Amino acid sequence: MEEKKINEGEEKKSLSFVEQMVEKDLEEGKNAGRIQTRFPPEPNGYIHIGHAKAICMDFGVAEKYNGVCNLRFDDTNPSKEDTEYVDSILHDIQWLGFKWGNVYYASDYFQQLWDFAVWMIKKGLAYIDEQTSEQIAQQKGTPTTPGTASPYRDRPVEESLKLFEQMNTPEAVEGSMVLRAKMDMANPNMHFRDPVMYRIIHTPHHRTGTQWHAYPMYDFAHGQSDFFEGVTHSICTLEFVPHRPLYDKFIDLLKEMRGETADINDNRPRQIEFNRLNLTYTVMSKRKLHQLVDEKLVRGWDDPRMPTVCGMRRRGYSAQSIRNFIDSIGYTKFDALNDYALLEAAVRDDLNKKACRVSAVLNPVKLILTNYPEGQSEELEAINNPENEADGSHTITFSRELWIERDDFMEDAPKKFFRLSPGKEVRLKNAYIIKCTGCKKDDEGNVTEIYAEYDPLSKSGMEGANRKVKGTLHWLSVNHCQKAEVRLYDRLFNVENPSADDRDFRDLLNPESLKVLNNCYVENYLSEKKAGDFLQFQRIGYFTLDPDTTPGHLVFNRTVGLKDTWAKINK
DSSP: OOOBOOEESEEOOOBOHHHHHHHHHHHTTGGGGOOEEEEOOOSSSOOBHHHHHHHHHHHHHHHHTTOEEEEEEOOOOTTTOOHHHHHHHHHHHHHHTOOOSOEEEGGGGHHHHHHHHHHHHHTTSEEEEOSOHHHHHHHTOBTTBOOOOOTTTTOOHHHHHHHHHHHTSTTSOTTSOEEEEOOOTTOSSGGGSSOEEEEEOOSOBTTTBTSOSEEEOHHHHHHHHHHHHTOSEEEEEGGGTTTHHHHHHHHHHHHHHTTOGGGTTSSSOEEEEEOOOEETTSOOOHHHHHHHHHTTSSSSTTOTTSSBHHHHHHHTOOHHHHHHHHHHHOOOSSOOEEOHHHHHHHHHHHHHHHOEEEOEESSEEEEEETTSOTTOEEEEEEESOTTOGGGOEEEEEEESEEEEEGGGBOSSOOTTOOSBOTTOEEEETTSOEEEEEEEEEOTTSOEEEEEEEEOTTOOTTSGGGGSOOSOEEOOEETTSEEEEEEEEEOOSBSSSOGGGOSSOGGGGBOTTSEEEEEEEEEEGGGGGOOTTOOEEETTTEEEEEOTTOBTTBEEEEEEEESSOHHHHHTO
16 A cells, blocks of 8 residues: 555656655646645754655655755744754755755745735634633643633624734734634544634744734644645645644635635645654754753754754765665655664765775874884875775875774784784785784883884785785874874764653763764875765774864764674664
């Protein structure tokens, strides 16, 4: 039921249930064969990967069926909205690789919505309620018991009209009155129990300033905005399923006002709902994300631990990897919790094709090649990406004194330790085969220097390099590298599903979600790189240059490790 296969010569990818519904509408000739979708974010925060799923669907459907996807900011609550969020949303959508047709705002339709509300009052379909929000809530009843009518439900039309005008003045008191639709206080769908259409807000609007003081509610503005724009398919998430009958009812009334009842079922938007994207070890609630930022529990909306698109970009995720992940999990009518490891696997898969291979030593110890001439150095070739020959190569300087990873040496090594230990040989990547001869320790027994001899006939590309050596280590020349700060990012939360946990979500934060290493070394070549470039630190993981980088101070973010170590740790 959810999916069907189409065959045209060769088997194509299954259609999502959304695409099936769109194709059926096209077959039936609805909306004169037009396809128009929209992505309608509220500009009250930065978008996250959950929004990215909706973006992929909204823009993807329009693209597939030669339609258009517009962008509309649902800016009906000025107390929470800001142009900062508008700008970030525009940037993030572009970065994901999508192009919109037009940019609209719900505020474009404030006058039309006001006129529609006035028409409803005049028809006896709406009234001003002067009760408190608490009183209104108490009268709503339950899904199994009818609600109680407001004492203002039958107030005269002229009175409601006059009060509605008063609502839109600077003198109106916030919370003193609302405009409600007169529908059905016994309807099992709670959204029909005289829903609020307008409320008073005096916060200046980011676009209209102080022109308005009464603002439409989401349920009153959303469907009508879709209708005004000519949207054919209003694709949204599952929590809007119970809103759909009200969405359709308001559009019925709007078409009645416009005298378009002859085609009541055509030339109107159709709401279709799909499952939200939920990820393990993080939260998607905009309220909680705001708290993380406002309480400085993270470094901002673009903190690389955040599920925001700008956070993932800063961490080094590629736009394509996010899209590939979303495509892989698909669209259904059932909510699920997706494993963060699946997203990381998609990131690894994409970056493996794109990332430049470089050397970095995060926990350095000095290796001295005792038989390599002092003061000598040489330039060796390093392939940028073995997956893509076109990426070319760069040079790395080799010398007598090198940095290697401390974990790559053991004085007393077990049998299956294939790295460096006294008497054993290893290959230095892009360089020579070396044999360890010993080490030097401080008074506390910590290794301070490792000694080895190199085989001058074993340089990469020479015949002597062909002999079998099990271990290969990366390295840096002590006098030909740069110091760097490396930020190791991990899961933001300690528990798999923090949203389902009864404890305060702040108590579930992973204290190990960020480790900062200040004594790291990287190739000189990396000073040519810029923030957002995809890098693989060989044998360590994928990294990118952070915007905090300044001349003389390189800062790198770990995007993801080469393997999923988290799963092993948490077995």
